[in-house]
Amino acid sequence: MSASATSPAVLIADDDEALLEVVSGWFRRWRFRPSLARNRAEVMEQVERERPQVVLLDVKLGTDDGVEILGELRARLPDLVIVLTTAFGTIDHAVRAMQMGARDYLTKPIESERLKTLLQEVVEEIGSRAGVGGLGGTEASAEAMEGRSANDLELAEAQAAQVLLGAHPIMVDLRRTIARVAASDAEVLIMGESGTGKELVARLIHQLSPHREGPYIAVNMAALPAHLAESQLFGFVKGSFTDAYRDQVGYCEAASNGTLFLDEIGEMPLEIQAKLLRFLEDRTIQRIGERTNRTVSTRVVSATHRDLAELVREGKFRQDLYYRLNVVPITVPSLRQHPQDIPDLARVFLRRQLERNPNSPVRDFTPEALRCLTEYDWPGNVRELEHVIHRLVILGRRAAISREELPPEILRHASPLTPSGGMTASTTPTTFPASTTIREATRQLLIETLRVTNGNVNEAARRLGRSRAWVYDQVRKYGIDLANL
Template sequence: MPELQVLVVDDEPAVRQVMAAAIGKAGYTVDSAASAQEALNRLDQTPYDVVLSDVFMPVMDGIELLRRARERGHAATFIMVTAFSSVDSAIDAIKAGAWDYITKPVRREEIVHRLEQIEAMRGLREENRALRSMVLVGGAAGQPYTFQAQAMLATERLISRVAPTDSTVLVTGESGTGKGVTARRLHELSARREGPFVPVNCAAIPDNLLESELFGHTKGAFTSADKARRGLFVQADHGTLFLDEIGELPLGLQTKLLHVLEAKEVRPLGAEQSRKVDVRIVAATNRDLPAMVEAGTFREDLFFRLSVFQIPMPPLRERRADLPALLRHLLAQRSQPSGARQVLGIDPEAEDLLLAYAWPGNLRQLENVLHRAAILADGDSITVADLAPEVVRAATLAGAVTSPGAAPATRPAEAGTGLDVADPPPEATLRERVRRFEIGLIRRAIDEAGGDRRLAAQRLGIGLSSLYRKLEEDERGDKADRLRKDEDDPRAALIGERPVLARD
């Protein structure tokens, strides 16, 4: 995803330069304007993502700049800055459409934190657009997309049942399976659809800021609290609060979150009284929360409170029936007018590789691979040469790709694993073929990680519990294979064990 483009607007050169330098140092693209009129001219020429604007400026102030920018159709997110922390100006800025409001002197950490929040929300919006028609809707609002894979059909039924209720929902699944998109769908199909949908990534906010972000604080509640701040629970009042990566929430905050869920009220840091909130909670995680409960790193009572209704998001490898349609859908999105050359199709050999790949990064990885391939493609179709190396490498190991004129490739046994990863027998089912292929990748990743299974799971983009489960499934499959071979070999009955190959 491209980095944020930020425009700093301030009539004081020193302040403008300091803020622009801090933003540039954080890795964002930044320009500056000395007046509101100059900022409007720049907005007409460049689609900035964020405008960091002073409120009090001569001729045209920051709030008027915001109003005129909206009238011209500019969608940039505005953060208003002022040395006068007046409540009236804050309210006017929010009413005009400002996303947030901060006071001078502005700290670099505060600016960067706000930009990271905007970047996270922007990423979720882009993921929604990319995956919307394949995970959410295909036609009129509320009409479910027609899936082929039974796993997604079952998930759609769960979504349609629980969405109209106020039930707390826990969405589980591997990274990239569309958990954030499902949370948005639950909101859009509920009676709260006209209310706010507020996403927060619990892993992206430092622990010392997370409590203030969730529950808010009063002015003076701590050293740097130079103004009061509404928490995300208050911002989501009468709407939905999406707690992504809930498994990363510190234990201390888990206790406070549990109280909010039970009492339906929040108390900002430094406040003497609590405030009632009407918020629906949707949480998501790629972690194994029951295992965390057993390990004492996640509260059992909070887990039960969050998992009133669970929606598991199936990984892409369990939705292979949907893959052909997903490939064409993503290519159709790439073909929309955007100034880039259009790629309209996929070469049959390249499509075979894409359909055979295990997709450990799920839908997000599929989108990225197609995006890269579309950029590299010379013609109007994607070929094998345009695909990501990991896709081609996996297919080569699986014997799906050979050099021109060469005999079909076979896969040797993995060194040190004792795993026979040769081509499966012709009678092997698709499930068995996929199992053998996946376990070969897993064992290879474990070897490359020096036996560190947690690191191997991270590199494969799967949870540690999923890695262990697949290893156990493979062990059971190997035992079943040996039993079948023993039953088929008449010598097994004589020696009471696996057949022994005769020596030369």
Template sequence: MSSPRILVVDDEAHLRELLEIALVKMGLDVDSADSLSAARSHLAQNDYALILTDMRLPDGLGIELVREVTAGEKVIPIAVITAYGSADNAVMALKAGAFDYLSKPVALDQLRLMVQSALRVGKPVETPRPVADSKLRAGAGSALRLIGQSAAMQELRTQIVRLARSMAPVAITGESGSGKELAARDIHALSPRADKPFVAVNCGAIPEALMEAEFFGYRKGAFTGAADDRDGFFQAANGGTLLLDEVADLPLAMQVKLLRAIQERRVRKVGATVEEAVDVRLVSATHQNLAECVESGRFRQDLYYRLNVIELKLPPLRERLDDIGLLVAAILGRLSAFTPQAEQVTLAPAALSALCAYAFPGNVRELENILERALAFANDGVIEVADLGLKGAGQGRPVEAPDLADHYSEAALAAGAPASLEPVVAGMPAQFNGAELPSSLPDYLDDIERDVIRQALTRTHFNRTKAADLLGISFRQLRYRMQRLSIHEQD
């Protein structure tokens, strides 16, 4: 079996020679090119496991080659070599689809780590199918954790598959409870690093005085209580993925140290005199608007650009209500593993309708809490509207509830529930009684909600506080719904 072939593109002869020697020592075959045109000629004649290109070439920029390679049909990881301190070039290359980057002068240990990671990319990952029959596997094999068949979720999973093939830092944004950590775990599980550690860190839960020691580790005797050497989060995640959850909560002093660690890919333990190389794929997550944090001076702009190379935005649950049925089935299936009575519990049609009409300010996490509470209050094995504890439930018009029976079996099994579970809802009544179904359920529901809110506002002479009380929702929920539905006082 032939060795993987690498293409090195650089107009500096001594650097090409250095890279060739290092790669040959790794048992790889190497071709060299000193210009874009020469690189294109090699690509037309050979297949490569990795391309390594300088950013500045005699007849153009390496970013052009990055765009050409990533736009092609073949899946070839391409990494760029940037001048020392040229962070903007590195970020630009990663946004264009580069697998990774190296800074001059090239450190051979970082080169080896990057090449090993690129060679693990392997064959293209299968495009995700809907969750009900999704069996995407990575490494030992695990289904995607994000559940949903809506268009928004299918697009999200497609983005995750693409992001998994890159080393570019990813910033995951979304409201609290929308599944940001699950998205990060899916990116890791589908990446070449799936067999390496995934370390999740809540940046807002670490005391500021301990942050440096927690992130970078410490040497024995570095401070009172340091009885032994200890690795930090970066060392624990070496070779894998480090999730910086709630990254906006990092104090400015720690942001400076984190920026250096990201740029140099080296960390120094507290009390140590030398730095050590780390190979970590960074994923950050926050429910805050980082751009606004930068404007207000609470977050460094240079760190923002390093972390926010690619943004992955998670939709709130209220924007994918089509997934409620599947989520309910999966959550009840998972709860049955810890609550034996959950195996016999069903959801009343009116209860599911109420869930589909609810705004879910806490997103999927709130749905989980609602169902866990409802299990404790359910009588005779049926969860009713009152058991859900939804504010204002049952006060609006009925909303057609999705049929869970079609989805329950596979969704419950994916969540770890026993195969013998009964469907959550049986015999769901039709709401239209033979009438023509709406062409767009979301638009139909929006029209109903818009009419009800306008009636409440008219009845209260546009006193929004009284209108919110009349509708059984909070003032904040009413304001959000008016903004979403474009309802104004002059209407």
């Protein structure tokens, strides 16, 4: 399956082959029809042939100047939406690009969610002309859907719901994405804060995949010493170094016909990143001390709580590997993004703990205790919630856990009790007039959040549930002066 001829056409103009491959995959998942160009001549040819509605244009396209190409395209096609990209973003570049008619300006490595948000805005603006109602969420690619019927997908989603709990739409979408992604062999990059359940997602992808009977091997790169990383990942032969007393199969080879989960991939040493990239490109490994290559069939799923795009900009993570791993990105939401699920999750964890501690008198929570749990930010996410429930079951002395029994860090964030015993509202939601555009609302919400956090970008990103890089991009986009909020 592929995007139909009626799908919106988009042209990706870049001389980076890895970026072309990955970003075109994103567009296909979002039901766009991508075409590719690697220089000015190809840009002009594809624009004439495909008539794209959107062009993603690199500022430096080989030996050609992307900004000059922008000017040519705007002169020929004034309504064409053009988004510039660059690995060397500056405010001056962005201002010049906007002045010449660019719709927006993205810095590399391109973040899929940032690009998707931008495209959604474009679709809303030109939807009636292009015949597009919106992007298809975070669905897996059409290619990943082949061989899996609607009934199979429903069954996979139901299986995922038994493990990945939560009725909030953001969790329903996550399970739907997992069910679709599992059917393919594409690399998956799972992103999310610590404690959100990234390894649970990786295991689900394996269990719902065609290779579920094969091995599932999880490796925490943060716990793997740098000097052992190569030998542990790729193996070695007897006598290849001092302590090599026998042949050793590496994780990549041991996971053949199954799934290799690389947790905390952002901690991988740069020299090992190059070897992993080579493995992902040709599916062969070479054990240390061996001259021949071994072909293996291993699906790689990776995860990180860090901002890999920022690490790429800092030179700590390879851009080509980032794109290779990020074929299908999945973001696991923080618990504060779906607080409505906290009461149900708390009760599920309570039941689990009572199975292990049957002599505990605890059986439920008071309404006030559940409100306090719901209001807390949970920086440790679901893992922290489970640990708190474990503690309450062990220390609890009454049938219902009360507000007073909760840990002090939770009570500090709770709304004060009213004289009637109820609780006052802790926040007032931000509202906008009906005529407010998405761009205006986004800018106002960002400014208000930055004011509340006294210009602390990290805290603003945490409260908004976005990455620090996204906040900086928006600050540049809307010309927000952090020093004068």
